[in-house]
Amino acid sequence: MNGLALRADAQGGVLLKVAARPGASRTAVQGLAGDALKVAINAPPEKGKANDELVRFLARALGLRRAQVTLVRGEASRDKVVRVEGLTAEALRAALAALAA
Numbered sequence: 052m053n054g055l056a057l058r059a060d061a062q063g064g065v066l067l068k069v070a071a072r073p074g075a076s077r078t079a080v081q082g083l084a085g086d087a088l089k090v091a092i093n094a095p096p097e098k099g100k101a102n103d104e105l106v107r108f109l110a111r112a113l114g115l116r117r118a119q120v121t122l123v124r125g126e127a128s129r130d131k132v133v134r135v136e137g138l139t140a141e142a143l144r145a146a147l148a149a150l151a152a
Contacts, residue, residue: 052148053123056086057140065140066123067147069131073101079094080150087130102126109133113146 058066068087075091081088094104110120117135125131135143144146 052083052088052151054083055066055088055144055147057144059140060134062136063137064134065138065143067133067135067143069105069125069133071101071105071125071129071131073129078104080112080147082151096129099126100143101133106133110136112150113138113143134140 056068060066064106070084070087070089071092071094072089072119073094073096075093075148077082077091078093079091080088080119081091086137090103090105105120107117110117113120113135119136121134123132123134138146
């Protein structure tokens with residue numbers, strides 16, 4: 052996960068690039084796609100279902116409340132930016148590396 056682009060924002064959260072792949076058989080981290088976290092999502096890309104599943108999955112996997120993980124950009128795109136509160140960039144990188152293993 053060393054190539055993963057993480058950036059702290061002004062409010063103390065961490066911005067994470069995500070390459071979403073909706074319509075998968077199960078939701079899981081699949082590694083990196085460039086500098087973004089590649090996530091397969093078990094939900095169709097319609098009416099926000101895949102976005103909801105992505106946020107729910109990341110919150111659960113990182114041990115955070117759903118309100119601590121928000122979609123910032125890319126609502127209608129596969130390339131998204133997610134804001135994570137409650138973890139430093141280093142802690143987030145370590146947690147995501149454990150998920151990808």
